[in-house]
Amino acid sequence: MSKVRVRFAPSPTGPLHIGGVRTALYNYLFARQNGGQMILRIEDTDSTRFVPGAEKYIIEALTWLGIEFDEGIENGAATCRQSERKPIYRQYVDYLLDNGKAYVAFDTPQELEAKRSEIKNFQYDATTRMGMRNSLTLGKEETERLIAEGTPYVVRCLIEPDEDITLEDLIRGTVTINSSILDDKVLYKSADNLPTYHLANIVDDHLMGITHVIRGEEWLPSAPLHVLLYRYLGWADTMPQFAHLPLLLKPDGNGKLSKRDGDRLGFPVFPLDWTDPKSGEKSSGYREAGYFPEAVVNFLALLGWHSEGDDEMFTMEQLIERFSLSRVSKSGAKFNYEKGKWFNHQYLMNKEDKTLAEIIKPQILEQYGVDCPMDKLTKAVGLTKGRCTFPSDFWGQIHFFFVAPTEYDEKTRQKRWKESSPNDMRELLAVLEGIDDFTLENTEKVVMQWIADKGYNTGVIMNAFRLCLVGEGKGPHMFEITDMLGKEETIERLQRAIEKLKVEN
């Protein structure tokens, strides 16, 4: 068998949808696993839907995720665009026309629309084409005259009715569709001299030596048409194998996951932030939301595919090793972003404290205006990473290490600030002042000893102490905090709190 070559063929009509990202990922995994090649091809055959910036977005998104291409990208720009291959397609359109596999049609959109409203379930096919305005009914001369006059036309594929067309799908097995339900699809339009997806797709896949077409399930109904086109063009023996992926569905309700669902449910459905150039409408992306690319890849890989065994955490390398089309599910997968968050948490946990500190340091400076020293920040990150899902969660967990509380959480005060607390804290203050070796171990030892000697309730003391230093009833181990804060700061905060809380009580 020839070397595996797959392609990811997005259309630059907007930001790359997360489902498209998964399709790209599966193509990539399959290619890498088989030592094959991955090609990017921009399918911009609909000139009316072109969106500036979309192509760049697609490349940036896939690059961010670590999905690499062997062909189709140079210096960060796409090198294969269907709009730039017009002469190539025209050649095959002519071939089909000359061989009676296609014909020219002049029906205007309005005429077609009229037909559709006039006849229920109207379809341009063997049963209706002889009643339409095309080269079959007009004759060669009239057709040529109209074309010469510049009348807009399309080229339609001539489908012979009543033939069972079967294809072997790598995921679904044998799929059979009768040609009678296929319509005479438009393959080419004179308006912009561009083919439609159906023709361009077949021509390019053939010319580029594509061996496996891995795409979304929405293409399954038109796959028989594609099979027919391979036959018409004489390429049946080198036709690629097909694998139609299950769709990504809405987390609630039913239907395909859409852009709107992200806005509605509050999670990204795009890899990167995107601002629509026309409307200015913004859509949020995984990258900006604080997701790690490895987490997104891992999460997406499991949506529709499952490894042998119960493992779920996979690096890209492990995915390449384990991926298998035969283990891709057949049914659509509801998008469960809660699990996506869990994956991100896992990846965050696995990162070095220093790495995370480096990520959040500039963010904290920019957002809160606090310039945290790296060593302290790294320590604080290590103490709190277990409770964070995104890098942006950290500040809420560690701010008190860097900024003294100016006010105290009312609920915590009511619960933890007892009548004895002012006195307890004054005593504790004296104890702390007497400690020279203010390390975690020693401070803890001395304070706990003092509590034991006095017969105090540990919880009462420690919770009030926490309220004084943190301002809230949360945070890591108390002596981790005193250790980080240092003697001077600890005492200062304690004094201030005693003053403030006493008055307020």
Place this chain on the structure above:
RNA sequence: GGCCCAUUCGUCUAUCGGUUAGGACGUAAGAUUUUCAUUCUUGAAAGAGCAGUUCGAUUCUGCUAUGGGCUACCA
């Protein structure tokens, strides 16, 4: 409406005729803890329905139901 595809815990899924139907997310309870959170333990939770094939069906077949996709001079 027509055609195609699908159908196991709430969700993602394992099982390739014989299992106490497994795992993960989420969820509930308990334990731990000086707080919050983590962590740990335990629990609840599924084969759409009806026939058929078979010694035996979640697994194979058919029908029904449900869901999804497609049905454009969009991809």
